Amino acid sequence: MSEVRVKICGLTREADVAAAAAAGAAYAGFVFFARSPRNVAPEVARDLALAAPPGLAKVGLMVDPADAALDAVLAAVPLDMVQLHGRETPERVAEIRARTGLPVMKAVGVAASDDLGAIAAQARVADQILIDAKAPAGAALPGGNGLAFDWRLIAGLRVAVPWMLAGGLTPGTVARAVAMTGARQVDVSSGVEAAPGLKDPERIAAFVRAARTAEAAPTL
Numbered sequence: 001m002s003e004v005r006v007k008i009c010g011l012t013r014e015a016d017v018a019a020a021a022a023a024g025a026a027y028a029g030f031v032f033f034a035r036s037p038r039n040v041a042p043e044v045a046r047d048l049a050l051a052a053p054p055g056l057a058k059v060g061l062m063v064d065p066a067d068a069a070l071d072a073v074l075a076a077v078p079l080d081m082v083q084l085h086g087r088e089t090p091e092r093v094a095e096i097r098a099r100t101g102l103p104v105m106k107a108v109g110v111a112a113s114d115d116l117g118a119i120a121a122q123a124r125v126a127d128q129i130l131i132d133a134k135a136p137a138g139a140a141l142p143g144g145n146g147l148a149f150d151w152r153l154i155a156g157l158r159v160a161v162p163w164m165l166a167g168g169l170t171p172g173t174v175a176r177a178v179a180m181t182g183a184r185q186v187d188v189s190s191g192v193e194a195a196p197g198l199k200d201p202e203r204i205a206a207f208v209r210a211a212r213t214a215e216a217a218p219t220l
């Protein structure tokens with residue numbers, strides 16, 4: 001079986017990009033959302049993206065972006081994928097995919113079994129699905145909250161496109177999460193931070209190592 005692929009999201013400094021690459025991450029995520037402590041301006045993200053070595057896919061995260069915002073980010077930053085983390089409908093996901101010409105990963109928030117239907121609906125149009133913890137009502141951010149959901153909800157779930165598990169993962173929990181859900185890709189942000197928006201290279205390295213030991217981890 002191939003190794004679990006890791007996305008480190010919310011990178012704000014060149015050192016964070018270097019740490020993700022050195023640890024063996026497959027994806028680097030840049031957040032374009034003004035209220036986030038991980039928000040990066042397009043010109044900053046451009047420098048970060050240009051610093052990424054080949055093999056590290058650059059993912060731009062946006063929340064319900066208007067066309068003008070999408071165009072501005074895409075014009076400045078050489079991205080490999082767009083991640084949509086708002087309330088985008090499948091129709092809007094399809095539009096953004098056509099407009100940008102890039103693969104799109106759509107985040108779906110999960111808190112209960114009722115939330116799982118959206119995964120199949122979005123998988124009809126998106127290239128990948130990010131299965132994340134649903135942000136609590138009133139949360140300032142729609143993601144990156146360091147909250148996990150009950151992984152048993154998606155144990156054995158079949159998704160028509162590649163998918164990634166996210167939500168409150170840490171170096172200490174990721175192996176168990178992978179073992180319980182069968183995820184082959186995982187995404188982390190706050191679980192590898194020293195402070196909001198500042199990644200910790202040792203935690204990044206520990207996370208990637210732990211994700212890859214998942215096959216040996218005990219299941220439920």
Ligand SMILES: O=C(O)c1ccccc1NCC(=O)[C@H](O)[C@H](O)COP(=O)(O)O
Binds near residue numbers: 033167190
């Ligand atoms: O990280 C943010 O600040 C953010 C802001 C707005 C929308 C989404 C955001 N993050 C989403 C992610 O990429 C996270 O990787 C995912 O939600 C898991 O985050 P965490 O629970 O902190 O690992």
